[in-house]
Amino acid sequence: MKLALTELRRRPGRFTTATVILTLIAILLMFLGGLLDGLIASSTGAIRAQNADAIVYSDTAQASFVRSRIEPELRAIVETVDGVDEVGGIGNVQLGARVPGNGPRDLASVALFGYELAPDGVPDAPPYGQAWADETIKADGVEEGMTIEVGPARTPIEIIGFVADTNFNGQSSLWASPDTWRDTLSANRPDAQLAPGVFQGLIVRGDGDDLPAAIDAATDAATDSYTVEGAVDAIPGVAEQTATFNQIIGVTVAIALVVIGLFFALLTVERTSLYGVLKALGAKSSTIFAGLIVQAVVVTAIATLIAGSLVVILDLLLPPGSIPLLVTPGRLALSVALLIVAAVLGCAFSLRRVLRIDPASAIGTTS
């Protein structure tokens, strides 16, 4: 092991190629992971922010607000379920918004929510015609006190402040009173307008082991209820996005494994003579193989350190809202762990070759 570390220290040039390639792969891996996290965060923030024990949709909604309708009678049933303490209606409409100072075609994408129970980090519903906005809308030039015009009907909404991490479906959320939401929906989506008292979903607070199941049982399956985590996973497109990115990340890790495997296999071939000498001097195959693993892990650790630093710097340089990149310590640590595992597995390609090196090769067997 000491021998392997000494070689790394004295002959760094020998490992430069592998380090550069692994750094590029690590950047790709961390960037993809950051994009996945950013996309998921920007798609699910409004649901994750809910302080709820159950989120209730109508039975055929498939966890989509657009497809869901909760009539007052159904809500009344939910309110009587054992363990339910509070029930609040919620609705959503996704529209383009004109921002003062921007061009007529330069629309900001917004997801306007009407709510009765405030999510975490969002104050109580503001007066009619006003809304709290997710801070990502600042990238579109929106400032506090500004009035934007929402939808084709140009419904005016005054932005009275900002909240964080509440985006929905990749759009900046606006948090308004139920009346503001209902009127905006009616004005801009006449086909989807809802009568007073009708919501698209319910936010339920209470206790009990399995509140969503209890609610669905009480409504005789007229509702489709989830925990917050379940509702996040059920948002249309989230599972597909996650699966797609995870497949790309998996392929990237596999490529890293092959790169490390090939590099150290070539290095082993190049060192056959040296390893033969070391074996003749009494080195065990396990000692030599452990040295290879140490070198692979150190090279990978250096590559991921460089890559992690570059991705963090990139994240700091990117203007907010430009691309959905979310760099978190957890994602960086996971990327490092995946690449370290790939490095160790990649070295396994060389194990057979190391085992087969004959110490007799150090002095030849022909004379």
Next chain:
Amino acid sequence: MTSAPAAVSTALQLNDVRKVYTMGDGSDVVALDHATLTLGSDEIVALVGPSGSGKTTLCSIAGGILSATAGRIVVGGEDISDHDAKELTKFRQEKVGFVFQSVNLVPFLNARENLLVVDELGKRTGAAAKARADQLLDELGLADRAKNLPSQLSGGQRQRVAIGRALMNDPALVLFDEPTSALDTKLGEQVMELIQNEMKSRGTAAIVVTHDERITHYCDRSVHIVDGRLEA
């Protein structure tokens, strides 16, 4: 077939040792044929023979690098005839030293570290090994070259480091594989003198494999090998 005439104790005993290789077509090639050889505890023997005669095979078997097909091998009192690979590895760590034909120092380790690598691969005695490495380098006239990499040493100095490495584990037997083949005549003679002095001063036995009859007078006796058979 030959034996040491007056050795009280022996560094090496080969009794009727055979090494047979089975080729891809199923035929057998006898590399060593009923070889019997005894070395005294401080005896230096030149093993002389043409290419392909079996001298490196004999050396490899005596050094625990190759296993014999048949026969008995005792080195420094340890019978290694039936040792498995793991036991042979331990044997090599403790009982024999090697000086290879092309020296084969670890290129990224300095002279002192090349000696210490023996300890790192073996007993790991730490401070004791460092003291021994310093002492050997001093005795070999390399104290001022201890921090030099092999690429910064002359051919003769590299050969001396290799000898120091072979002596690090205080072996019963040192095997020299053509130690002068890459050196000019003058340097070759200097190296043989050094080998003679170092082995005799320590009372360590050695086999010097060579093609070159001119260096055999540095050894106590010569043993010839032809077609895998030893001749006195």
